[in-house]
Amino acid sequence: MTERDLSTDAVNVQLAEAVRRVPATLSAEEALAGVPVMALLASHADAAKAYPTIVSTVERAELDRVKPLRDVAPKRTSxxxxxxxxxxxxxxxxxxxxxxxxxxxxxxxxxxxxxxxxxxxxxxxxxxxxxxxxxxxxxxxxxxxxxxxxxxxxxxxxxxxxxxxxxxxxxxxxxxxxxxxxxxxxxxxxxxxxxxxxxxxxxxxxxxxxxxxxxxRESSALPAELAESPEYRAKLERRVTEWRRHVYGVSTADERAALLAAELEAVRLLADRGTLTPAQFDEAQQRVRSRSDWR
Missing domain, CATH: 1.20.58 (Methane Monooxygenase Hydroxylase; Chain G, domain 1)
Structure with a gap:
């Protein structure tokens, strides 16, 4: 069985949809940076369910920092x-x-x-x-x-x-x-x-x-200017990377093979879309295959 064969039709459909949502204005490196998460969410059902919680945890921590809770009722009753x-x-x-x-x-x-x-x-x-x-x-x-x-x-x-x-x-x-x-x-x-x-x-x-x-909390939504800030994006990326490594570490051999196949498929879809040049496509494939800890 080849690496492409490990990607099921359902996974391929999810990957195609994820790649379609990648903004065309992103550079090749920026688009490739999102490939590991695309592959994880498409090929690992448990990880896909946990991902919103991981993101919301980072959002709540940021809200606690910039929007402290306010009092709305007496602290004690007589x-x-x-x-x-x-x-x-x-x-x-x-x-x-x-x-x-x-x-x-x-x-x-x-x-x-x-x-x-x-x-x-x-x-x-x-x-x-x-x-x-x-x-x-x-x-x-x-x-x-x-x-x-x-x-x-x-x-x-x-x-x-x-x-x-x-x-x-x-x-x-x-x-x-x-x-x-x-x-x-x-x-x-x-x-x-x-x-x-x-x-x-x-x-x-x-x-x-x-x-x-x-x-x-006066508002549970993360302000757009905060969500797009480099500081928040860096915090989110660090947390997602830690979580991704944990998922890879506890995955079975078959799950890891599916993750690798999904990542290669996402790279191919980016190349087909024109985001990657042939040289960038070859380099990205080699980089994916050479990663032993799915970093």
Whole structure:
């Protein structure tokens, strides 16, 4: 089997696409500098999956240097705040329980008589949740996973079940204005909790757990002027070179042969495109074959 035979059709297609994206303004040496990475990404599936992580690691390190994280929430919450968080959750769960237990027939409240106190409890719980929300992601209880945004979705579902229980009373409600008021409060609180859940999920994304709920980056994108700077390009090239050598070192003999074949194929495609002269093509092939550590 020849070196060309080791390149599969799929690898050749990826290499052709990679070579097509090489800017025509690059010199022969600049184009050849990208060949090892082209070959690695085209012929080594595991490396292709890991490559975006390698690049993003360098980008994050550069962002940490030029764009420090900024504070967006209090660093700590008081003990009183944490107790109010617990109280809000307890009230939120008691509210539907007032009418759910009433269906057993032996409870003090039936769905009609319990509609108003249940609606009031839901309104109070929602008010507490809204008041507590700005500092929620700094709450140690939230950090333990007890007060995440999905909690509001669960509460919305439970409250909606409570609303449906009262609605089943049908004509009985018209004889009890207080029950109708309670039902209205329940419906408004349920919708309000759903809206709060939307904002809570947004807050969770803005203040992720790795930032301890206190710091986020104003922008996660690497500025174009920074991405094109010689300093950043040199850092990225060093990191990619280290990673490439590691991949080559842990690869099997067949994988190394595939890498070599892919690199030779990329050189040939550059020559066919006119980026390399015949002399440069021959020299590049000899250089690829002579590298024992895939530098």
């Amino acid at each position: 003990r009183a705040y944490r107790w109010w968080s617990v109280i809000a959750l307890v009230v939120a769960l008691i509210a539907p329980a007032l009418i759910m237990t009433g269906r057993t027939g032996s409870a003090a409240l039936d769905p009609v008589s319990g509609a108003l106190p249940s609606g009031l409890a839901m309104a109070v719980a929602l008010g507490l949740f809204v008041w507590l929300e700005p500092k929620r992601t700094s709450n140690p209880l939230y950090r333990a996973g007890n007060f995440g945004a999905p909690m509001f979705v669960l509460i919305t579902v439970i409250w909606a079940i409570g609303v449906s229980i009262v609605l089943r009373e049908g004509e009985e409600l018209q004889f009890h204005p207080e029950a109708i008021l309670g039902l209205v409060l329940q419906i408004v609180a349920t919708i309000g909790c759903l809206v709060l859940a939307v904002f809570a999920f947004r807050h969770d994304r803005e203040r992720p757990q790795w930032a301890d709920g206190r710091k986020v």
